Amino acid sequence: MNKPRVVVEPPDSRGLRQVSTGGKPVGSAWSLQGLRKVLSRLGYPEDLDVEDRSSISWLGGDSGTWPDRTWRRRSTIALMMAGLLGSMALLVVVGIPDAIGALTFAGRVTGFLFAFAGVAQGVAALAALDYWGKRQLKLSGAVILLGAFIALATNGLLLFMWLQEREYTPYVLTYLPLWCWSLWALRLLVREKAWRGVPHPKQFAAGVTATTLLAAANLAYSALYQPTSAPVLFDLNVKFGTPQLDIERPIIHVPVTFRARNSGQIPAYITSDGYGIYGVSAKHSSDGSGLLEWRKMMDATSDGSKVGRYVKSPTRETISAARFYGPGNWLEPGEQYTQERVIQVPKSAKYDTLEADLTLTLMRKDRGRIDEEFASPHYSWHKSDRQFYCPPVECVDQIINRGRVLHNNNIINVTRQPRYVISYYGWTGSNAELQSYVLSYEPRDVLSFSEEMAEEDKRERKRYGVAEAKAMAAVPFAQLLRANEK
Incomplete structure (x- = not known):
């Protein structure tokens, strides 16, 4: 058998021994059994005497020097991959909904960054097989280091936000242990100097830092600044139209228009709404003593504006009332909703005025x-x-x-x-x-x-950002009667 001499290199820090022939690497082995597989691929007989110095040269130990602890190495791989894959799943679950359906552009960018970071951790999980394996890829250690750093930053952020309220959520059972895992992973990778093999380590570190700062800035903008920088602006309007007298009955038909328009830049939900139309009547006070009843009015209506010098004991009857647009609906910026009603009032009614109001409770849709x-x-x-x-x-x-x-x-x-x-x-x-x-x-x-x-x-x-908006209108009832007499 005329084959070049096989050289088995000393074991590295993990116990892996490189195998070379003619000065060129041809494989590596964790054990004597692994060495025989390498030799078999090179065409050596399976029963080759490994102690034959003419065929195999041993450096840094003999045929019995195999310091690899298989169970420990595989446990490290399993634990590293479990943490990276778990963090990947969490970030994808967190990021995808925002990346697809966030209400703001900044929110979508943040969601995309979280989802992309999850994908990077998936790649790092695959790199763990190579790094604690035969290290055929130079950058596998750096990729795992990046994945562990992402896990520390993102799970640390989630943990920090949870600590602000400390409300129980099932997700805390994921990012709390994952944050602890990332500390262990980074300690292990730093100890092994996993960044070796990166062509430009300083530029690599600068890129990672810039990406982290960008993600943090987008999160702060979408979650904190933007929802408070622009106010919710709504224009509400209530208007009485031209009354019409019924040709067959002594009834006046009075049109009333209710309108709500989102005049701001923020969409808003309607959480409660309603309108009311009322007939108001009061006794005349020729002696001007009506203001003496202000306490009574405040107790009855909590509205001092109803007090008048020449009116006493005003009463308010509901003519019509209903919901306006309905809870759960919303108005986008520039959008409006209008509802027109026609109420019937007897011509003989003893009202002094007709009043109408519209009330909306609004909640910012961007929050x-x-x-x-x-x-x-x-x-x-x-x-x-x-x-x-x-x-x-x-x-x-x-x-x-x-x-x-x-x-x-x-x-x-x-x-x-x-x-x-x-x-x-x-x-x-x-x-x-x-x-x-x-x-x-x-x-x-x-x-x-x-x-x-x-x-x-x-x-x-x-x-x-829940707020209430209200609009009111009033018209003298005598004006309606005169309008129909002309």
Whole structure:
């Protein structure tokens, strides 16, 4: 057999021994069995005497020097891949929804960066097989180091955001252990100087740092700055039209137009809405003593503007009331919704004025999304709807809407509990009552009110930019009568 002499190099730090012939590497082996496989590929007989110095030259040890700890090396590979793949799955789950459907461009960029970072960790998991294997790729160590750094930064960010509220979410059971894992992985990789083989290590580190800063800046912009920099602006308008006298009956038909327009740059949900049309009458006070009743008026209406010097004991009757656009609907910037109503008022009615008002409670759409369930009403008088049913003798009849609120940023969704929005439209017999709450918990009894709900709502309203808008209009009833007499 005329074959070149085989040289078995000394074991490296992991126990792997390189095999060469004629000064050229031809393979590597972890054990004597692995060496025989290399020799077999080179055409040497399977029963070759490895102690024959004329065939094999041993450097840094003999045929019994195989320091590889297989179980330890494979355990390291398994643990490294498990952490990288787990972090990859988490980042993809967090990033994809924002990358596809975030409401802002910055939010989509942040989602894309998270998803891309997840893909990079998937590549790093594959590189772990090579790095703790035969290291056929020079950059495998650097790729794993990058993956571990991404895991430390992203899971550290998620953990930091969770610590701000410390609300339980199942995701905390992933990014908390993954953050601890990333510390272990980085310590191991730094100890082994995994960056060796990178052509320009300083430029590599600068690129990683720049990418991290870009992701942090996009997150801060989309989650903090942008949702507070532009206000929600709505124009509400209520207008009485030209009345018409019924040709057959002594009734006046009065058109009323209600309009809401989003004049700002931020889309907004309607969480509660309603309009009312009222007939107002009062006794005449020729002696000017009407102002003496201001205390009585404040107790009755909480509105001092209703006090007048020459009127006493005003009364207000509801002519018509209903919801306007409906909870769960929203208006984009520049969009408007108009509703026209025609009410019938007896010509003989003893009203002094007709009044109409429109009230909307709004929630910024760039801070959260309300699910479709919120648009479905529940009626407190329906026995079939057990959770919302309340006997009329115990409760005021109410229309209830309830749904979940998802945060505007999926990064926040995995570090916070879901929020709930609940809206009430109740009828007291004289006017409609509108209420809406945003809560960090799902109320068990949706028909009971408490100070806890009020305090919780106050805090969450600031978080989601909840605000109320109202418009009113009034017309003298005598003017309507004269318009029909001409």
